[in-house]
Amino acid sequence: MENRMRVCIRTIPVLFGALVLSVFAGGEERPNILFMMTDDHAVKALSAYDSSLIQTPNMDRIAQEGALFQWAFATNAICAPSRATVLTGKFSHLNGQLDNHTVFDGGQQTFPKLLQASGYHTALIGKWHLKSEPTGFDYWSIFPGQGFYYNPDINTLGETSRHEGYATDLVSDLAIQWLEEKWDRSKPFFLFYSHKAPHRNWMPPIRHLDTFENRQFSEPATLADDYETRLAAHSQLMHLEKHFLSAYDAKITSSPLSDRDAALWKLVYEDRLTPSEKAAWDAALADEREEYARGLESGRSVLSMNYQRYIRDYARCVLAVDENVGRMLDYLDERALADNTVVVYLSDQGMYLGEHGWFDKRWMYDESLRFPLLIKYPKSVSPNQTREEMIMNVDIAPTLLDFAGVRVPEDMQGASLKPLLEGDSVIDWRQEVYYHYYEYPIMTHVNPHYGIRDSRFKLIRFYGDVDGWEFYDLERDPTERLNSYGDVRYRDEVESMKKRLESLLVEYKDFTPEG
Numbered sequence: 188m189e190n191r192m193r194v195c196i197r198t199i200p201v202l203f204g205a206l207v208l209s210v211f212a213g214g215e216e217r218p219n220i221l222f223m224m225t226d227d228h229a230v231k232a233l234s235a236y237d238s239s240l241i242q243t244p245n246m247d248r249i250a251q252e253g254a255l256f257q258w259a260f261a262t263n264a265i266c267a268p269s270r271a272t273v274l275t276g277k278f279s280h281l282n283g284q285l286d287n288h289t290v291f292d293g294g295q296q297t298f299p300k301l302l303q304a305s306g307y308h309t310a311l312i313g314k315w316h317l318k319s320e321p322t323g324f325d326y327w328s329i330f331p332g333q334g335f336y337y338n339p340d341i342n343t344l345g346e347t348s349r350h351e352g353y354a355t356d357l358v359s360d361l362a363i364q365w366l367e368e369k370w371d372r373s374k375p376f377f378l379f380y381s382h383k384a385p386h387r388n389w390m391p392p393i394r395h396l397d398t399f400e401n402r403q404f405s406e407p408a409t410l411a412d413d414y415e416t417r418l419a420a421h422s423q424l425m426h427l428e429k430h431f432l433s434a435y436d437a438k439i440t441s442s443p444l445s446d447r448d449a450a451l452w453k454l455v456y457e458d459r460l461t462p463s464e465k466a467a468w469d470a471a472l473a474d475e476r477e478e479y480a481r482g483l484e485s486g487r488s489v490l491s492m493n494y495q496r497y498i499r500d501y502a503r504c505v506l507a508v509d510e511n512v513g514r515m516l517d518y519l520d521e522r523a524l525a526d527n528t529v530v531v532y533l534s535d536q537g538m539y540l541g542e543h544g545w546f547d548k549r550w551m552y553d554e555s556l557r558f559p560l561l562i563k564y565p566k567s568v569s570p571n572q573t574r575e576e577m578i579m580n581v582d583i584a585p586t587l588l589d590f591a592g593v594r595v596p597e598d599m600q601g602a603s604l605k606p607l608l609e610g611d612s613v614i615d616w617r618q619e620v621y622y623h624y625y626e627y628p629i630m631t632h633v634n635p636h637y638g639i640r641d642s643r644f645k646l647i648r649f650y651g652d653v654d655g656w657e658f659y660d661l662e663r664d665p666t667e668r669l670n671s672y673g674d675v676r677y678r679d680e681v682e683s684m685k686k687r688l689e690s691l692l693v694e695y696k697d698f699t700p701e702g
Contacts, residue, residue: 228534245513253563254572269535276584276599286626291317298584299323313381336390391503396471416670419634
């Protein structure tokens with residue numbers, strides 16, 4: 188990797204071969220790190236980015252007290268690969284996590300391991316989703332697999348038991364409990380605080396079942412997209428009209444249910460909720476189920492009605508996360524920890540909230556490619572920053588190591604954001620980002636593709652069952668409905684981007700993406 192973004196500082200050795208920068212050698216206190224990750228949180232559902240959908244005052248507080256990155260991008264927009272990329276600072280083709288079904292190689296280098304070796308007390312609470320047992324953590328308490336929203340099973344250091352409560356609240360309960368009872372205060376902490384929400388199937392807490400009950404959310408302009416100029420979009424299985432399950436997704440149990448839908452609904456409702464929780468759910472959803480039926484009777488489309496069911500539950504789940512982010516921030520304040528804690532909030536990728544008629548993620552289109560990223564650290568990061576640089580999730584590991592004073596390994600493919608956050612001049616920051624998606628045909632049937640995006644243009648190469656190119660002018664076509672690959676007006680730009688894409692394949696060692 189190029190060293191153009193690195194700051195060269197003398198290092199001193201510590202235990203296990205990790206290297207701590209000499210800036211901390213004189214006794215200066217090393218920062219704690221609270222690393223908050225959610226699953227499938229779209230940028231437009233965080234009000235510091237866009238206040239038109241919902242309000243998220245606690246997440247906004249991180250941006251107000253620190254920095255918001257406008258253009259943060261996933262390198263493979265799907266849960267397990269994104270998490271592996273964050274942990275390793277490497278693209279999927281090098282860390283081995285191409286899809287959600289591979290078992291993560293926990294023996295490889297990760298930034299929590301490096302923090303642990305350098306003297307941090309490390310913990311992981313919440314969603315893991317990488318199949319192998321966590322490594323690099325002194326303590327972990329995780330959901331097996333995806334986890335359940337209600338009364339989830341939790342695996343703590345190899346012992347699994349069911350916990351009563353709502354998953355989003357439980358993650359905070361357990362995180363605060365670890366800080367209160369288990370954190371070794373002779374060491375700085377690294378706490379990986381990780382939520383299931385707002386992942387499918389979007390089950391809100393009882394306290395929010397009536398929130399937005401009477402609100403009709405504005406439909407996105409591309410809800411009824413026909414994919415006229417797109418190559419692979421016709422074959423996907425993530426459409427709100429065709430693939431949104433009546434019970435499991437929409438919670439409309441009066442419709443005839445497929446065997447799969449019925450089995451999934453039993454798993455998350457019948458088998459998980461207590462009798463009192465079921466009563467609360469049935470009472471709260473009765474009006475919305477009637478509204479759904481009336482809507483269809485009056486001529487509204489299934490697409491439109493499913494969108495309202497989807498966006499309401501999704502937004503309700505985000506509100507619960509925001510409340511718990513507030514709990515964690517308040518805890519830091521109350522324990523006088525905030526000034527010396529780096530706080531990071533991000534999602535593993537973005538999410539379609541009805542754009543192009545879709546739920547889910549995976550595509551290189553911006554709704555799933557882009558994710559929210561907020562960072563604050565009162566000691567060195569000025570408040571109310573809006574950063575316009577192009578960021579990738581391979582940058583997260585180098586950034587946290589840099590803040591901790593741990594040398595960034597040369598084989599990590601990202602660059603530290605710390606100089607940007609602290610106002611240093613960074614020469615020749617990247618002008619484009621690289622993306623590669625692999626998982627096919629499992630789940631949503633999104634065709635494999637890779638590509639390049641800069642501040643205005645995007646070039647995508649589809650391969651496999653669908654073979655071809657897409658090109659978008661994001662200034663003229665921000666919703667990415669017009670594939671302009673064959674437009675002669677863009678011939679020079681397309682050729683230029685192809686050459687730059689080839690250079691990125693070499694730089695990131697992804698030499699045979701179609702092999």
